Amino acid sequence: MEIIQIIGYILYGILLFITVGWIYGVRVKPIIYPTILTSIYFLITLLIFSFSDTNKIHLIWVVPIIFISGFFNVRLLFIPIISVTLKIICDVYTEIIRIGIDKDKMYQTQIKNTRELVEDWAERQKNK
Numbered sequence: 121m122e123i124i125q126i127i128g129y130i131l132y133g134i135l136l137f138i139t140v141g142w143i144y145g146v147r148v149k150p151i152i153y154p155t156i157l158t159s160i161y162f163l164i165t166l167l168i169f170s171f172s173d174t175n176k177i178h179l180i181w182v183v184p185i186i187f188i189s190g191f192f193n194v195r196l197l198f199i200p201i202i203s204v205t206l207k208i209i210c211d212v213y214t215e216i217i218r219i220g221i222d223k224d225k226m227y228q229t230q231i232k233n234t235r236e237l238v239e240d241w242a243e244r245q246k247n248k
Contacts, residue, residue: 126174132169135179137168147217150230156210158190159217202241 142159149155165186169176197203218226
């Protein structure tokens with residue numbers, strides 16, 4: 121096995137770790153469409169590199185492009201036709217990822233987190 125192949129598989133392991141982390145973030149955090157789209161990009165990339173004969177050394181440039189494209193996801197959500205399609209895809213993906221999570225419990229947690237965030241902000245504004 122050549123050193124390039126070894127580096128490729130190390131990069132593949134890093135991609136797997138990053139993808140699982142993003143999927144976990146989608147599973148436990150509120151719906152934020154740019155984050156969900158980036159998670160989808162990572163999952164698609166992982167699947168492509170898993171089931172094709174593409175040399176995994178290409179991940180050295182593909183993964184940074186996914187991170188950079190994640191910043192531009194916000195712009196895509198301002199284009200009417202594209203935004204509707206992307207939001208539907210994101211909602212379906214999120215529903216699949218969140219199978220087994222009690223929606224009422226998640227909603228209550230989101231309300232609690234939002235309340236804490238607002239209270240912290242109000243406290244900081246008061247101390248200024």
